[in-house]
Amino acid sequence: MSNSIIKVRDVTTKFGNKVVHDKISIDIKEGEVYGILGGSGSGKTTLLREMIMLQRFKSGSIEVLGRRIGHLSHKQIAELKQNWSVLFQFGALYSSLNVIENVSIPLIEYTTLPKELIEEIALSKLKMAGLKKEATYLFPSELSGGMKKRAALARALAMDPKILFLDEPTSGLDPVGAENFDRLIRELASLLKLTVIIVTHDLHTIEHVLDRFCIIFEKKILFEGTLEEAKKFEHYAIKEFLKLERKEG
Amino acid sequence: MNNFEVIKENFKQCDIKISQRLDKDSIKAIYSKVKKIQNQKYSFVKIDCSDMTSLDYAGALMIADLSASLCENKASVVIMGMNQDSQSLLFFARKNLRQKTKVKLLKENIFISPIIKAGKYTMDSVGSFIFFLSFFGETVSKFLRITLTPWKFRYKATAVHIEKSGAQALPIVALTSFLVGLVIAYQGAEQLAKFGANIFIVDMVSISMFRELSPLIAAIVIAGRSASSYTAEIGTMKITEEIDAMRSMGFDPINFLVLPRIFALLIAMPLIVFFADIVGVFGGMIVAKSSLGISYTEFIIRARDVVAVKHILIGLFKAPFFGLLIATVGCFRGFQVTGSTESIGHYTTISVVNAIFWVIACNALISVVLTEIGV
Numbered sequence: 134m135s136n137s138i139i140k141v142r143d144v145t146t147k148f149g150n151k152v153v154h155d156k157i158s159i160d161i162k163e164g165e166v167y168g169i170l171g172g173s174g175s176g177k178t179t180l181l182r183e184m185i186m187l188q189r190f191k192s193g194s195i196e197v198l199g200r201r202i203g204h205l206s207h208k209q210i211a212e213l214k215q216n217w218s219v220l221f222q223f224g225a226l227y228s229s230l231n232v233i234e235n236v237s238i239p240l241i242e243y244t245t246l247p248k249e250l251i252e253e254i255a256l257s258k259l260k261m262a263g264l265k266k267e268a269t270y271l272f273p274s275e276l277s278g279g280m281k282k283r284a285a286l287a288r289a290l291a292m293d294p295k296i297l298f299l300d301e302p303t304s305g306l307d308p309v310g311a312e313n314f315d316r317l318i319r320e321l322a323s324l325l326k327l328t329v330i331i332v333t334h335d336l337h338t339i340e341h342v343l344d345r346f347c348i349i350f351e352k353k354i355l356f357e358g359t360l361e362e363a364k365k366f367e368h369y370a371i372k373e374f375l376k377l378e379r380k381e382g
Numbered sequence: 383m384n385n386f387e388v389i390k391e392n393f394k395q396c397d398i399k400i401s402q403r404l405d406k407d408s409i410k411a412i413y414s415k416v417k418k419i420q421n422q423k424y425s426f427v428k429i430d431c432s433d434m435t436s437l438d439y440a441g442a443l444m445i446a447d448l449s450a451s452l453c454e455n456k457a458s459v460v461i462m463g464m465n466q467d468s469q470s471l472l473f474f475a476r477k478n479l480r481q482k483t484k485v486k487l488l489k490e491n492i493f494i495s496p497i498i499k500a501g502k503y504t505m506d507s508v509g510s511f512i513f514f515l516s517f518f519g520e521t522v523s524k525f526l527r528i529t530l531t532p533w534k535f536r537y538k539a540t541a542v543h544i545e546k547s548g549a550q551a552l553p554i555v556a557l558t559s560f561l562v563g564l565v566i567a568y569q570g571a572e573q574l575a576k577f578g579a580n581i582f583i584v585d586m587v588s589i590s591m592f593r594e595l596s597p598l599i600a601a602i603v604i605a606g607r608s609a610s611s612y613t614a615e616i617g618t619m620k621i622t623e624e625i626d627a628m629r630s631m632g633f634d635p636i637n638f639l640v641l642p643r644i645f646a647l648l649i650a651m652p653l654i655v656f657f658a659d660i661v662g663v664f665g666g667m668i669v670a671k672s673s674l675g676i677s678y679t680e681f682i683i684r685a686r687d688v689v690a691v692k693h694i695l696i697g698l699f700k701a702p703f704f705g706l707l708i709a710t711v712g713c714f715r716g717f718q719v720t721g722s723t724e725s726i727g728h729y730t731t732i733s734v735v736n737a738i739f740w741v742i743a744c745n746a747l748i749s750v751v752l753t754e755i756g757v
Contacts, residue, residue, distance in 0.1 A: 228721075228722035228723050228724055229722070229724050240406075244406045244407070244440075245406075245407065245409075245410040246406055246409055246410060246413075246440060247409070247410060247413045249413075249417075250409065250413065250440065250443070250444060253443060253444075253447055253479075254439070254440055254443055256480040257443055257475065257478040257479055257480055258478075259480070260478045260479075260480040261478045266480070272721075272722065273722065274720070274721030274722040275721070293406075293438055293439050293440075320474075324470055324471060324474050325439065325471075
């Protein structure tokens with residue numbers, strides 16, 4: 134297997150007196166689709182936010198692309214941030230811009246591409262993400278939840294990032310849409326050689342998309358590995374998790 | 383660095399050679415050349431990519447777009463020498479190529495567009511006014527209904543709003559009112575001293591503060607503080623669908639959100655004005671002593687003799703009207719918020735401007751009426 138692109142070592146997180154993570158360590162390898170699983174409130178999203186420098190942790194270290202977060206200069210941070218993009222749970226589209234402007238804005242800010250081509254790229258990313266043509270010039274407030282998510286995915290893909298962080302990408306999508314979304318993520322991961330980190334508890338995603346995953350249980354990493362390994366792993370929480378978690382509508 | 387070369391060109395055929403990198407950073411330099419070729423009518427185009435070292439999605443999309451439009455012009459396009467990765471990327475880009483939908487931009491006519499804008503604005507204002515009438519009507523009818531079932535009124539929420547919009551506003555009201563009292567006295571003191579009419583400072587400060595200035599200052603401060611917060615609170619609740627949730631559970635938003643706020647200000651405003659009266663006159667007293675040598679006792683005795691109680695009462699009489707106006711405008715604008723976060727800012731601004739304007743207009747109206755009936 135190839136090198137670790139993200140290394141999490143002994144990370145402890147506390148909110149006030151409440152311990153969220155207790156010395157957790159995971160490895161995410163280059164080019165894989167990695168899942169962060171766990172029950173509600175187990176700190177999945179918190180871990181993701183720590184990786185993308187939106188949240189501080191108490192102790193331990195996180196290395197992304199060989200750089201240790203928390204010990205970087207402004208310039209290094211800016212460079213590092215160019216390598217990833219994030220799909221937030223509710224899309225987080227800029228409400229003052231319409232859909233195509235939302236997708237174009239990273240390209241306008243960070244590249245020298247001609248306007249025409251930027252528009253073309255944005256249109257194709259929207260098609261890639263499966264957003265209907267008619268929605269191209271609408272504003273986020275005029276979109277449904279699922280459409281917002283697709284537009285946000287198109288924005289996340291705009292800069293062809295190396296690492297793509299997805300926070301519950303299939304929640305709020307219809308089953309068919311969710312399956313297409315899963316297929317799309319697989320396709321993108323292999324074609325664009327993305328490393329994808331998904332926070333999820335969608336069983337379909339776990340079965341069909343993830344190469345490996347970790348399960349956060351009672352503040353610790355209970356398990357890290359593939360689905361086959363997880364099935365052999367004797368622990369009531371894993372059994373329950375993989376059986377009972379139902380696909381979200 | 384020339385990584386996009388036209389090797390051979392005649393009116394029928396065009397050979398292109400792409401070398402080195404074709405990505406986001408290198409496209410800008412070659413894009414005009416690409417566009418030129420794109421619109422030609424060749425019958426055969428060869429794109430040689432054997433020396434291309436790297437290709438990203440932007441580059442792949444550019445090639446896909448180029449070959450698509452050439453094909454549309456009835457050319458046959460051959461792309462050769464691509465490695466496996468680039469080929470699959472190109473295939474992927476081709477699959478996701480989406481033709482631009484031509485959006486017809488209506489050209490603005492400089493003569494007609496102001497008329498259109500004025501028309502739109504008028505229609506919006508009319509719509510807004512009708513919405514206000516229905517909102518106010520609903521509020522009044524809900525109020526009348528709740529008088530029949532007074533135990534359903536949200537007393538606790540009302541108390542909370544009295545604290546938030548009333549009690550917590552006292553420091554800033556005190557400061558503004560004190561400073562206005564001080565300034566009025568200063569400006570007056572100079573003029574009055576010229577005539578040796580020092581003692582009239584008492585009449586001037588007391589009457590103007592009691593009757594006009596305190597209510598107005600208090601109302602403007604409260605409009606700035608509370609109208610904005612009411613609009614922002616209710617507007618955010620609308621965006622996060624809290625209001626819809628309330629409706630679906632059978633909690634009436636007017637009952638839960640609007641009436642407590644209106645009653646809170648109806649009760650708090652007279653108290654705030656009375657407080658502002660005291661602090662404002664105290665500001666005047668300090669100046670009277672320091673620059674005109676009128677002691678506090680003298681000031682108070684004179685005030686008792688010459689300032690009729692009606693001036694204080696008129697000031698206090700206005701206060702609930704102002705409170706009603708501010709709370710109604712604040713809540714109403716909150717309910718107008720739709721969709722985006724921008725709209726919260728928009729309506730909060732309108733709400734404060736409206737509240738202050740209507741307070742001043744209402745004050746003028748009351749003054750005219752009272753003067754006409756000779757109070």
